Amino acid sequence: MRAAVVSRFGGPEVVEVVETAVREPAAGQVRIKVAAASLNPADAGVRSGVFGGAGRQLGLGWDVAGTVDAVGDAGGAWSVGDEVVALDPGLLKPLGTHAEYVVVDSGAVAAAPRTVGAVAAATLPLNALTAVQALDLLELVPGQSLVVTGAAGAVGGYAVQLAVRLGVSVTGVAREGDEELVRSLGAGEFVSGEVGAGSVDAVLDAAVLGEPALAWVRDGGAYAGVIPQAQPGSVRGVRTGAVEVSADGGRLAELVRLVDEGVLTTRVAETFALDDAAKAHARLAEGGVRGRLVLVP
Template sequence: MRAAVVNAFGGPEVVEVVEAEVPEPGARQVRIKVAAAALNPVDAGVRAGVFGGAGKRIGLGWDVAGTVDAVGVGSAWTVGDQVVALDYGMVKPLGTHAEYVVVDTDAAAKAPVTVDAVHAATLPLNALTAVQALDRLELTPGQSLLVTGAAGAVGGYAVQLAAHRGIPVTGLAREADGELVRSLGATPAVDAAIGAGGFDAVLDAAVLGEPALAWVRDGGAYIGVIPQAQPGSVRGVRTGAVEVSADGRRLAELVRLVDEGVLTTRVAETFALDEATKAHARLAEGGVRGRLVLVP
């Protein structure tokens, strides 16, 4: 099968599409024939060597939508099931940017029925990150939330999830993205218009760090999206960062919200798997709204 990998760290040019053995599922695992797999900033980090692994062949891709085509002993899935899944892991020999991928049975959920596989592939990593970050904030209906990077993939899902929970949301984004942010359920804002200490909590999807911390009230909460990279606590503000985890049960809840119209999946552009280098170059250009998706 074909798979996108890196054998050396660097820019988009180091991404290679190589021939690899089709993986076999072990106990409580499933093999998915990949229909679509999103490209995320974490893949660029892996490609650049941010997470280590020098000297190894490293597979790319965390998100997958596709069809179960083989199951291991103890799997809850059946060949032919349409699923989405998160294949967590920074340094792994194969990722979801391939024709087949093996994941733990508990990492998968039934695919949405209201969107195609390309759109479904944008859900697992970004929506799970958003909902797990919101859970860490422990907000109750009526408390105020600022989401930075509200026009991005994680930020957009966080806005919609928080609004669905009855939490008033302000979305920090570029002025040009104001209408998009409003359509997701937040009051749009630019940083110059935000006063210090005005929010019960900040979900910092844009990874602003200390500037975002200043917008939290005394005794409030801040959550980032890069593990161990949150700013230190000041003014009694509780700080932390979410490290996303594969959770098929929670992913199934997010799928339900897609099918109910609560969550909006956004695709910026699709690329063939053989165009993985081109997709990485587009991601590096910035300004992407929605996700780039690879299709084998």
């Protein structure tokens, strides 16, 4: 099969598509024939060496939408032919979802949405799970106030919609030109600059602003980042943490249901053939992408 990998670090040009063996699923795993897989900033980090792993082949891709192709022993409720989505987490793995086939744990899998196609469905697992698991860290209750930074981005956009559904008052922080988009996602307030110091109960910092965003949280509030172990230290009694996203098929199924109910909006910026993975990385590096770039084998 073909798979996008890096064997050295650098810019988009180091991404190569190689031929490699198709893996067989072990007990408790399923193999998915990939229909679509989104490109995320984490993949750019792997490509550029941010997370280490020099001297070995590293696979790219966390999200997948496709069809179950083979099932290992004790593969759960999944059968060959099922249309599914899944998260294949891990920064330093030999193969990822940017491939023709991927093997994942059966517990990471959920039935695909009925209301959107595979390309749109592929934008859901990593970003929506990151958003909902970050909200879990904040432990918000209805009526509290939340700032979401990077509210026009993939994680931030899902976070806005999920928080509004919880009954939380949301202020979205993004570029001035994104106000219409952010408000359409449900944000009651929009800010393109600074938020008042100590003015909100919590911040979900999808834009990774760090300490400046922490300053917006009231004493005793909460801050959640999206890069593991990279959150600022606690001050003024503010709880700080960062989500380390984990595969969770049950939770992913809930998010799929919200897509089908129209609560969550999937956004695709552009599609690329798997063989053009390097071009997709170059487009991501240009910036200004609203929605996800998606690779199609």
